[in-house]
């Protein structure tokens with residue numbers, strides 16, 4: 002997942018590439034390998050996967066846009082790993098209508114709901130029971146789902162971290178992997194897509210079939226329904242989008258196949274067959290979500306000049322870090338995201354060159370420094386890589402720390418041992434742990450053992466990076482003359498007010514963001530002058546627009562407020578909207594924040610709502 006929240010906050014695989022997708026013996030081998038692994042206790046799941054683990058899901062569902070519910074039956078095959086008389090699943094806000102064990106109806110129990118984690122569904126089983134079937138429907142409280150009304154009805158899910166249980170009863174812990182097949186009925190005229198094999202054409206009857214043969218964690222369960230079409234971008238890549246966005250999306254993502262090939266060159270074969278991207282409505286709360294085979298992406302990255310496609314590199318990189326080797330619990334989230342930002346940078350370097358990727362790295366560093374400062378003011382422990390999220394919403398751990406502190410830690414390792422040895426290490430790590438879970442301690446053991454000859458321990462200061470708050474002093478230096486020049490232009494402009502020396506039209510978006518976010522004590526006069534000279538308000542790049550709107554709030558540049566309002570109502574991406582509301586509040590403009598939020602809230606996903614509600618109490 003990519004969002005870099007600012008405040009609140011291969012691979013030589015066991016399965017290699019699409020060719021093996023339909024090879025049941027391979028899949029079976031992987032499944033057995035996974036079953037053998039004992040899982041850590043997860044504070045965010047009621048399930049007891051070391052006793053009985055669910056193995057394969059058959060999901061039959063009907064999507065009802067009128068009632069805004071999904072009616073479904075979830076049938077699981079069971080795997081008995083230790084003697085137990087009941088199987089426990091996670092549920093939240095589900096209306097369960099019946100439960101069967103091997104086709105016989107049984108009495109089940111649903112516990113009282115707790116904050117964040119919901120309730121347990123306990124089903125009595127025999128020691129040789131093979132299958133459970135749960136019939137249910139989702140309710141208004143299904144936090145994973147966003148139903149969009151209007152001319153273009155659209156439904157999408159966001160399951161990470163613990164929201165899969167709000168639309169499918171499941172053992173909702175990252176360590177539990179399932180394969181699945183699904184049949185989904187939607188209104189004719191709409192297409193259904195999942196994190197699985199997908200259709201490329203609409204069916205006449207609105208019935209779609211899906212298959213995911215490789216075991217995935219439940220936070221990667223995903224469904225989208227809308228009037229979308231498909232465009233191929235290469236032999237293994239393509240894009241889905243609504244009619245108005247399909248052409249621009251296909252153009253924007255035309256390097257996707259090259260990115261996939263660059264990633265494979267670095268980390269070994271891509272394990273999941275196809276890599277497609279679905280462009281969602283702007284209400285999507287994140288930049289992207291790495292649902293296997295089908296990344297869900299925000300349309301806010303469609304800049305018209307491919308300048309924001311690093312997000313695609315990020316989600317693609319998750320095909321290795323996260324989807325293949327998965328964080329054991331949400332306390333180890335940095336293993337998913339730190340590696341992914343590191344891979345993202347490497348893919349960008351491979352496709353667009355080092356100068357370009359260093360400009361991205363510099364923005365990462367800037368974001369990290371600001372986040373550490375802000376998070377430290379509330380709870381310095383949240384700036385450690387390894388987190389303790391018991392009794393908390395795992396979403397609290399999804400900050401810049403996991404992403405960018407994780408990235409710089411891994412980059413430091415690379416710099417200290419040398420790229421060649423580091424790449425060999427990474428390939429080995431991913432091949433040996435494919436389709437498994439990993440926790441921080443096991444990873445560090447592996448790192449120390451495999452790179453002992455490189456004296457990794459003394460060169461990197463691992464303990465400080467992983468278990469201490471803040472940013473260690475040996476953080477890698479990012480070399481980018483262009484970014485430094487952009488930053489110094491901001492200082493010069495503050496001194497002399499001369500816009501002629503600013504090379505705005507020649508700058509990359511990163512340089513523009515570096516300029517805007519490094520203006521010392523910006524004032525209204527300067528902002529007016531900049532807008533007059535460079536028409537920044539009309540930029541098509543949402544990263545630049547975001548930095549610009551932030552300055553508009555700081556300086557109370559009211560000419561930009563209609564645009565600010567339009568942006569906050571149309572876009573639900575939390576990375577953008579949360580800091581803008583926060584800025585309005587911290588600059589004594591809470592009334593404006595409240596007024597806009599009232600109009601915008603119905604368009605936001607629960608992930609964004611939870612954050613903003615907390616701010617605007």
Ligand SMILES: [Zn+2]
Nearest residue numbers: 002003338341
């Ligand atoms: Zn991510």
